[in-house]
Amino acid sequence: MAAAAAARISSMASQLRLSWLMVMLMLVASNNNAAAAPPAAAAGQLRTGYYRETCPHAEEMVFRETARIIRASPDLAAALLRLHYHDCFVQGCDASVLLDSTPANAAERDSDPNKSLRGFDSVARVKAKLEAACPATVSCADLLALMARDAVVLAKGPYWHVPLGRRDGRSSTAASCGGQLPPLCGNVSRMVDSFAAKGLDVKDLVVLSAAHTLGKAHCPNFADRLYGPGADPPLKLDGAYADRLRKQCKEGAPPYDGNVTAEMDPGSFTRFDSSYFRQVARRRALLRSDACLMDHPFTSAYIRLAATGRYDGHFFQDFAHSMVKMGAIGVLTGDQGEIRLKCNVVNST
Ligand code: HEM
Structure with missing residues (x-):
């Protein structure tokens, strides 16, 4: 009886493994038909360890501060992950989602789908630490990507190396959100x-x-x-x-x-x-x-x-x-954009 049950379980397990394989094979087929990806040139310029020389402790500092934030408010992990997603889907991962509206311009963060975004103060707090240690070096777009990764890790999810080198955009409009988010x-x-x-x-x-x-x-x-x-x-x-x-x-x-x-x-x-x-x-x-x-x-x-x-x-x-x-969608690299000193406003020219 027990042997039959064990055999059934083992056969189910191998069917499941097979199923996973089949899903992966389907994926290969679906990838072949996939719509053309956006230009990968800038995305290809991102690399891990980007701040190794210019701000060697940047990633460590971001992790330490994010850990403090999430320890105090565990539900902010979700908010930080969502911020990075909403940044990347509208005008690329350029931290445009963090910019404040001005009297002349309603920014992305004031568009309808973004009204429930949270975590802006947390990003500002970590950016202030980075600026104190390495002025005008680490972009807000990279900071968002790192905080999203760290938030996932701190919520007991996976770790990954974050390719870095994004620069920050200089514009943000609520109108540009139309139709960009699913x-x-x-x-x-x-x-x-x-x-x-x-x-x-x-x-x-x-x-x-x-x-x-x-x-x-x-x-x-x-x-x-x-x-x-x-x-x-x-x-x-x-x-x-x-x-x-x-x-x-x-x-x-x-x-x-x-x-x-x-x-x-x-x-x-x-x-x-x-x-x-x-x-x-x-x-x-x-x-x-x-x-x-x-x-x-x-x-x-x-x-x-x-x-x-x-x-x-x-x-x-x-x-x-x-x-x-x-995290590589529509990134700015090289001499595009800028390294914002404060994430909510563009640098004065
Ligand atoms: C696939 C299309 C997606 C749709 C339609 C969608 C829509 C939404 C909506 C409506 C909410 C609730 C907002 C609220 O009522 O406050 C939400 C929350 C959230 N979304 Fe998505 N989302 C999508 C994909 C994603 C992706 C790709 C990510 C990140 C990789 C993400 C991360 C989150 C997180 C973490 C929350 C919780 C935020 C919080 O607690 O503050 N979503 N999403």
Whole structure:
């Protein structure tokens, strides 16, 4: 009896290994058809250890300060990771998301999708330390990439070497955000297209979406899944989970209560792990953009495998790889842009 069970388990395990292999093979095929990546010339100029001579302790300082910040407020790990993503998807990873609006210009950070971004003060605090140690040397764009990595590490996620050498942009407009960030609407092909436009493939989409293992979302970003004619059926959103969400995010006329939040990976929203995949596989994704990943053959296969918890090592490696790719989108290098002295304002000329 026990021997039969053991044989069944061992056969399931080898099937799972095979499945992972098949997903990877599918990926190779999908990569061959992928939309053309944006120019890689500038991205190719990034390199690890970039500040070794000019600011030898930069990475160490960033880690130490980020650790202090996250120790005091563990939920800031999510905020720092999201800041880097929102920076990279709009006008490239040039720290334009950090610039303040001026009387003459509404900046990216005041656009609708960016209004719930957090962590700006934390970035400013670390930048001030860097400026004291190595004036005008470490860019805000590099700082964001490093703090995002450190946030993931401190939340018990993977470590990766961050290629550096980004320079900071000198402009930021709310209008430029239009259509750059993927939609929340739950149409997976639009999300695939939106990633492809940044040179990221369908694997990057599912892997990076797992950043939602960290953090919370505000009620207006998921209430339409719970109420009204467009509410999600149980086939898309687990009934018991939806009932729980309705207790937090109450019915009413939109706009829904912007002060109410729900954890995206309930119970482990400050820990970077694979439980996000289990939530999505069980129709307990909080956001439509996560739920709709089950509508695509590749992303759903990846989620089902990762949800088993047997592939955390693969997932961690994949996440690290996709973060390096995302961190290279549209970067400024060489003598482009500038090294901002304060991340929220461009240098005076
Ligand atoms: C795939 C398309 C994506 C969509 C549609 C999306 C959308 C959203 C939305 C609506 C929220 C909740 C905002 C709020 O209500 O405060 C959120 C939170 C978050 N997102 Fe995404 N996101 C996507 C991809 C990503 C990626 C690629 C990353 C990072 C690599 C990321 C990291 C985060 C994090 C960490 C949070 C939690 C922030 C916090 O707690 O402050 N997201 N996302």
